[in-house]
Amino acid sequence: MSAEQAVVADRPPTTRRIRMSALFGIIVIVFSIMVAVFASILAPYDPNAVDLSSSMSGPSAAHLLGTDGAGRDILSRLMFGARLSLLGPLMVVLAAAVIGVPLGIAAGYTGGWLDGVLSRSFDLVFAFPALLLAAVIVATFGPGFITIVVAVTVIYIPLMARVVRAGAIVERGKPYVDALQVQGFGANRIAGRHIAPNLAPLIIGQTALYFGYALLDLAGLSFLGFGVQPPTPDWGSMLWYANQAVYVSPTGVLWPALAIVISVVAFNIVGDWLVSRASASR
């Protein structure tokens, strides 16, 4: 293939294909949220109902996905587990947006020393591997759902702020900002009423992407025993529990693993789609 052909051949995937995969992602996301919300109606069993007489049974009509080591219904635990597994990332991205977006706009729009101070502090958080920072926070405050949500939020605030800062710098250079400044509007009003709404598509796309990553981080921390504690159902701690019994029932690890990976793939696809739409419209 010649170089010229190479350039021509590198067309981006068709919009139709992107739309189809984004639709798939949205369906998966809506489905998992519905399951989480209506878990108490949909789940066939109490997620914590222990039945040692039928422990580690394979899939059957009574237990569609089988039972775990304590004889608890895996399907019901997955459904109830969706609650904390999805609520955690939701809290992380909301907190990261509420704190990170104003910081990012302040740094990007104001510039100067404020930008310098904020950007250096963001860099400092990135100097740590994320998991380490979380480990230090858990060691300080003790394990638990709220602790890991706070720990992961600390990492996502600068991530969000950095993306918003870059967006705000682009917006700042646009003519409408000059026009507003000439009309005598203050920085707060321009940033809050004009720049923030224009950055909204970008922020929403990033939020979807970060939701997926935060889900992975939180599930990983629960897998390590830092977060959601047994017997509360959660995908990360279910994966840990199934892994303890992998020699007896190797298929047990598949269900929580699939739940985690499928939802993260869905959030990644939708996030990529939203971010590329946001950058195409700018």
Added chain:
Amino acid sequence: MLGYVGRRAASMLVVLFAASIIVFLFLHLAPGDPATILLAGRPTTEEALTAVRAKYALDQPLPVQYLTWIGNVLQGDLGESIKGRDEVLNVLRPRLVTTLALTAYAAVLMLLIGIPLGIVSAVRRGGAVDATASFGALIVASIPPYVSGVVLIAIFAVALGWFPALGLGSGVADTFYHLTLPAIALALSAIAMVSRVTRVSMIGALATEYVETARIRGFSSRRIVLKHALRSALIPVVTVSGVVVGYLLSGAILVEYTFGLNGIGSLLVSSVQGLDYAVVQAIALIITAEFLVISLVVDILYAVIDPRVRFAGVGRP
């Protein structure tokens, strides 16, 4: 070149210093008496509290406390660990070797599989390899090391019995064999990242004028791809690989825990679970230092491959 390395090393030390201050300050963010936290659930008798306060200078101002703490750490005193009363070096050295071996193994897999995969995808774009690799990368990039580790154990260790699931074995060959499954689990999403970057960068390099010139001069495809295009295409790959190796280092924490390997990461996990704050602090510093050393090495490699970096800021374009 030396000046460049010196500047990078100096900024690395500054970041490490700042990181150590943050790790130190977390102790004071926690609710309750720092001395109680440092005792980590052991009986808080009045004598024990006094001893801890004296050792960490807790009644002194913060800067004095910091210097006392960092002095202890630099002398190898990582606190009164419940589990590791042995000499710190005896505990840490074998664990550090395990962690570095696992990370290095995964990094080698990442480069040996990721780069050729990216080259083939770029050269035969739209072909079967490219399509499979792109789709695979999309899925694999969403699989964290703890999930891939657990699933690999279930398939290759339990169902098929090809690999051991736990531990390190004994002897070099056996350790290598034991580390294979963990290294694959750790490297999987890194392979996806490196192959995607190689592919994009290689496509760019193949479209340049000097590659076209080489083609017109009639050089073989193999020579053009491997000697002309690859050299410039590798520059972004080195940058990304450096970032990804840092990511492997923290992923190793999860993988060591999953596979029951006695590395630094699994020590960190058990210390957090046991709320052994002093050990967590020390390991956090050690891993952050590893992380920074790797970025330094990548920066130096970068300057070796791309001379423009070395001369940046010395008045040359």
